[in-house]
Amino acid sequence: MTASRNVLTEQASALYSLGRIDEAKALLAxxxxxxxxxxxGWTELGRCHYRLDDHEQALMAAAAALSLEPGYVDALIVRAYALRRLARIDECLATAQExxxxxxxxxxxxxxxxEALNAWQPRWPEVLEAAQEAVRLAPEETGAHYALWKAATLNGRSDLTDLAVREMLRIDPNDSFALDRRTEKELATPGMRNGRRAEVYASALAADPASDRMRAGLDGAVFQMLRGTRWLxxxxxxxAGVAVDLFPSEDDIRELPLPLGTRVYVLLLIGLxxxxxxxxxxxxMRAGVRLSVRSLLRRMFWARLVLxxxxxxxLCAVIIVAVPWxxxxxxxxxxxxxxxxTLLTIWFDRPRTR
Incomplete structure (x- = not known):
């Protein structure tokens, strides 16, 4: 019976690692x-509740585990994080120190x-020291580097935040948090064009297809690109208007119709x-961006209107030039x-570019 119980708890832990939190909770129940x-099992249940932002339940599950096994470190860690989210800072620090x-x-x-120390700004240097110790003990754990990234952010150490992101991606190239941070930094480059912005979002989305944030960013960049076609x-x-001299001055009126050669030349310029x-x-464009263009045209009315x-x-320009008026x-x-x-909708759809 004990072996069976252990197997169920291990299965739940594996499901948790895969992000299948509800299934893990059901198995633990x-x-x-x-x-x-x-x-x-109580400790794993506490972790599940924590991931689902049910911090009171996470604290109760950790308490149940500690009542059965006082000093069980994994349960103490779950308790510390839950207390931090519940703003019970002194208890959180005491638990983490234990x-x-x-x-x-x-x-x-x-x-x-x-995590416990970051509640007090004067102690942020200690936060960095604790995170650096975590990295020293486990240089191949993305969680340790995440702790370093957070501590470095609090302390304004951009060199260490960049290092933490690079290390997370070295360990796990598909780490969604690190990919988001790298993408944000690249997108902050001044003067980045919409085409390049779309490619950056597409690269991040390829590594993390479940990211709604990256999907929304890619849609926004693609829509901006589609808007640009109206300026063409x-x-x-x-x-066409200049070629046909649609609004001539009284002193210089071009004779109509335009010669065939002139009309063909202007059509060629429009084509180029x-x-x-x-x-x-x-x-x-990379394939992911091209697919996003087609997808956005199917899903978004304003994208279709733009096109x-x-x-x-x-077409109106071609008619003006092609017909021998x-x-x-x-x-x-x-x-x-x-x-x-076209000019009216360029002005009107500005709010939809956000």
Missing amino acids: KQLTASPEDFR AVRIAPQLWQTHAARA AVLSLLL LWAFGAWRRYRK VQAVLGT TARDAPQVVFWAGLAP
């Missing part, structure tokens, strides 16, 4: 109903002490404008039909 004396006293060789106890349409219309402004850029307006504006009234109507709605 079954285990603890049959064997309420399983202090390890864990360090019992097991000074474990990095987790020093990380718990660092506006430029195409202006180019789009080739270098949109098509070439789109073809050079429709870009196509409509460009003999008078300017009709092409002027086409010009404003393409330009006015």
Whole structure:
């Protein structure tokens, strides 16, 4: 029976490590109903409650474990973190210090002490010392480097925060927290273009597909890129308007219709404008960004509207140039039909670019 109980607790611990917290809780509930004396099971249940932000329940589970096995270090660590979230700071520090006293060789106890000490700004240097001790004891644990990142952030040590992120990614290239930090730093580069921004988000999302934050960032960058295509349409219309001389001065009125060679030349310029402004850029994008463009067009009305307006504006420019007009009234109507709605929506959809 004891072996069976241990197996259930180990299975729950494995599920917890995989992020399947609800399944782990269900298994532990079954285990603890049959064997309420399983202090390890209570500790694992406390960890599950903590991950689900149920800190009162986490504290109760840790207390149950400690009542069965006083001084059990893992339960003390769970208790310390739960007390910290409940703002019971003095109890939290006392619990963490007791864990360090019992097991000074474990990095987790020093990380718990660092967490407890960060409530007092004058003691932030001690937070850094505790986190550095955790890293010294376990240089191959991402959790130890996370503790260092947090302590370094409190102390304004950007060199150590960068080091912690690099080490986390060395140990686990798919660590979502470290990927987020690296992505944030890269996105903070001044003057970054939307195409590059989209590629940075796509790289982070490829490593952490479940990140809603990275998905939202990629959608925003892709939408900004789509907005840019409307300016290509506006430029195409202006180019067509100048070529046909839609609004001539009284002293210099170009004769209509334009020669065929001139019209073909202007159409070629419009095609080159789009080739270098949109098509070439789109073809050079990584596959993840191209897929995001298609996905956003399916999911977002404003993205589809942007594309429709870009196509409509460009089509109006092509009609203005391609048709051998003999008078300017009709092409002027086409010009404003393409330009006015596009400029209005460029102004109107600004709030949707956030």
